[in-house]
Amino acid sequence: MQGPWRGLIALLLALVCSLALAQTSLSPTQEAQAQAIGRTIRCPVCQGLPITESPSELSQSMLRELREQVVAGRSRDQITGYFAARYGDTVLLDPPRRGVNLLLWLGPIAGAVLGVWWLSSYLKRTRAAATASVPDTEPEEEQDDYLARVRAEVSHGRPS
Amino acid sequence: MTTQTESTPNAAPVSPLKRFLPPLIAAALVAALGVGLLRGNGGQVSGPLVGKAAPAFALQTLDGGTISLASLKGRPVVLNFWASWCIPCRDEAPILRDLSEKQTANGLAVVGVVFSDKNLKAVRAFTQEYALAYPSLLDPNLDTSIAYGVSGVPETFFIDKDGMVRGYDQGGLTPERLTAGLGKIGVVN
Numbered sequence: 248m249q250g251p252w253r254g255l256i257a258l259l260l261a262l263v264c265s266l267a268l269a270q271t272s273l274s275p276t277q278e279a280q281a282q283a284i285g286r287t288i289r290c291p292v293c294q295g296l297p298i299t300e301s302p303s304e305l306s307q308s309m310l311r312e313l314r315e316q317v318v319a320g321r322s323r324d325q326i327t328g329y330f331a332a333r334y335g336d337t338v339l340l341d342p343p344r345r346g347v348n349l350l351l352w353l354g355p356i357a358g359a360v361l362g363v364w365w366l367s368s369y370l371k372r373t374r375a376a377a378t379a380s381v382p383d384t385e386p387e388e389e390q391d392d393y394l395a396r397v398r399a400e401v402s403h404g405r406p407s
Numbered sequence: 408m409t410t411q412t413e414s415t416p417n418a419a420p421v422s423p424l425k426r427f428l429p430p431l432i433a434a435a436l437v438a439a440l441g442v443g444l445l446r447g448n449g450g451q452v453s454g455p456l457v458g459k460a461a462p463a464f465a466l467q468t469l470d471g472g473t474i475s476l477a478s479l480k481g482r483p484v485v486l487n488f489w490a491s492w493c494i495p496c497r498d499e500a501p502i503l504r505d506l507s508e509k510q511t512a513n514g515l516a517v518v519g520v521v522f523s524d525k526n527l528k529a530v531r532a533f534t535q536e537y538a539l540a541y542p543s544l545l546d547p548n549l550d551t552s553i554a555y556g557v558s559g560v561p562e563t564f565f566i567d568k569d570g571m572v573r574g575y576d577q578g579g580l581t582p583e584r585l586t587a588g589l590g591k592i593g594v595v596n
Contacts (some may be wrong), residue, residue, distance in 0.1 A: 309553055333455060333456060333462075334556040
């Protein structure tokens with residue numbers, strides 16, 4: 248008697264579990280996709296934390312919404328676009344490279360290029376100044392003659 | 408140091424690029440800063456949803472009924488997200504109550520949505536304390552809050568009779584800001 252009952256209960260349990268899982272769970276690939284997208288979406292009530300790392304209720308709800316959209320077959324751009332349309336581009340941890348945001352991406356590159364250009368021109372100028380001041384050594388030689396005389400006098404003893 | 412290096416080639420004229428580049432860079436930086444500051448300040452009254460269709464919703468009221476945006480079609484709507492734990496919400500609750508008392512059957516509709524507040528007892532106490540006669544909807548999964556991009560209450564959306572978001576306010580309504588928002592949906596306060 249116990250054998251068939253046990254089997255039936257196990258079957259029912261498996262059915263309930265699979266139903267519960269089917270409602271919320273994603274395939275490993277979908278879950279990986281959801282996590283990857285979630286890592287680029289900022290928790291709106293935190294400081295620079297993606298929704299995948301925030302325990303806040305809002306982040307968890309946003310992650311659930313994101314998972315549902317992944318299951319519905321929406322693309323990465325569609326999903327990030329959905330959140331950006333509601334929370335603004337500031338919700339994206341990887342801001343789109345367009346409009347004013349281009350300054351963020353191009354600014355440092357332009358800064359580095361300008362910096363290198365300025366440094367090289369500055370070095371060129373200082374080198375040119377250094378070579379231009381080479382004749383300065385000649386008076387030094389003249390001075391050296393004078394120094395030699397002074398030293399000679401000193402070595403011969405001070406004139407009393 | 409600079410006077411030394413510049414004094415030697417004094418005879419050679421300084422190129423216009425060298426002369427004007429540093430002030431131009433400084434001017435560009437100041438302009439960028441000004442634009443950034445002015446744009447950032449607009450967050451109070453303009454949200455990403457302004458100019459777009461208001462996301463649909465169908466939520467339960469505190470009394471167990473259901474209200475959907477579709478059921479309010481043809482009426483201008485003031486949609487206010489609030490919570491019982493939110494202090495600025497207490498300041499704007501009387502303003503919204505006064506507004507809701509003026510609403511007519513086919514005119515303006517004032518609707519509240521409870522944001523991230525599981526304490527129903529506190530929610531009910533809040534509505535009683537401020538005698539809020541307009542419906543407050545429950546959004547237990549925050550689906551509607553996310554659809555409207557709500558992150559911190561209070562946030563208010565002014566939706567015109569065609570279902571388009573025309574105005575937005577964050578941080579607590581004042582009578583002036585309410586009048587400004589209502590003006591965007593053609594309602595004279």
